[in-house]
Amino acid sequence: MIHVTKSFLPDIKEYISLLEQIWANGQLTNDGPLVLELEKKIAEYLEVENFLFVSNGTIALQLVIKALELQGDVVTTPFSYCATTTALIWENCNPVFADISLNSLTCEVQDIQKVISSQTSGILTTHVYGNCGNLLEQEELAKEYGIPLIYDGAHAFGVKYKGKSIFNYGTISTCSFHATKIFHTIEGGAVITNNNELCEKVRGIRSFGHKADDYFAAGINGKNSEFHAAMGLINLTYFPQIRDHRKGASELYDSILSPQVGRIQWNPDNIRNFSYFPIILPSEEKLLQVIAELNEAEIYPRRYFYPALNELPYLTYQACPIAEDISKRILCLPLSAEISAENIKKITEIINSLL
Structure with missing residues (x-):
């Protein structure tokens, strides 16, 4: 079976060597x-000023919202x-x-x-698949309104914008280091800021x-453990190798997929990390057909993200037509540090045959 991703695992002996250090010093958590x-x-x-390792990417967001004392309306992405x-x-x-840019x-x-509006207490948007819009313009807008600008960078580890992280x-x-991410600590996340006072809070x-x-x-309790940090320390040494393999896999997908398969427009000011390979199908009907055929071959892509968040059943609906349309037609294809050219060609042949 080929899943949408496969968690990278280093040589177990490397991990055990750090476990032995944990056993030797006896400290399992609490800023070990x-x-x-x-x-x-x-x-x-x-090359960031302050980096805090936390339990996961969701807790990272909640810590930030709490520290900034946000209340009432927060502009966010669907x-x-x-x-x-x-x-x-x-x-x-x-x-x-x-709504989002097409x-x-x-x-x-x-x-x-x-x-x-004047009632907005903050802005929280996402670097989707590690992609971003014009960040300098967004900073200026937040400054104009005198409100904080939060970025959910769950997918963005290693991405650079205009030459900087x-x-x-x-x-x-914030960032996520869940096992499915390009860089992971099994479970984990981070809060990153250049504001020293906010970091200490x-x-x-x-x-x-x-x-x-x-x-x-x-x-x-948003801390993380020595065991998760051990995995992160090892995986950090492999990150360039992981990214390079995924880059090559992404380029192969791009070279052989039918031109009828839509792509997102990657920001030319970004150095990508190749964390995901999303495609956009002509219709939801075609997307469901592609999924069914791939599943028949034991290949499991993911509708990521679906549904659009403004359509969640526990929220009052707010119209976002672009996000709603894209969420029905976007599909992330399998991508990992180990995916083979043979499997990419197999996946691509199935998709191309249906278009």
Whole structure:
């Protein structure tokens, strides 16, 4: 079977060598030496000021929303994983959806301007598949309204925008290190910001809102363990190799897929990480036909993202026609650090035969 992704696993002996260090020092969590080493190494690798390792990408969003004290309306995207919206709901904010660009599938300034108001307390958008819109324009808009700009960068590890890490833009960013991501720590996530004061606030509420025995905030347990950090430290050394393989696989897909298969427009100012390979089919009917034929061959792509978040059954509907249309026609094809050229050709032949 060929699934939409396959988690990268290093040589088990490398992992065991770090487990032995954990057994030797006896510290399993609470900012252990491997967690601190991982935070330092990733901050250096990404060339960012502050990097906090947390439990997962959803907790990362909730920590940020809480630290920024967002209330009421928050402009956000209808085209993302459900965690982007549910993090807002869990923190008692009201998601206000700005439709997406037909090319980049991200929220651009002109989309945000249609729904932003004096009641808006923040902006939370997603770097979709690691792609982004005009970040400098978005920063200017947030500055004009005097509100924070949050980027959900769950897919964006290793992406650069205009020569800098994409995490250097906006007020604060989050990332996911779930096992399915291009860089993973089994479970995990991150909060990244160049604002030192904001970083320390997040650091505090990540650990129940206390320092030593002094409680100063209503915090939560957003920490991560030495075992997850160990996987991250090893996988970080393999990241260039993983990205290069996925780049080659993506280029092969591109070279042999039918021109009738739509693609998203990647921002030319980005250095990509090739975390996903999305295609856009002519109709939902054709998408369902492609899925059925691939499944028959034991190939399992994913409708990612579907449905559009503004159509979630527990929300009051807000029209976003572009996101609704794209979500019905977009499909992520299998992509991993191990996918073979033979399997890519097999997948592509099936898709091309149906168009």
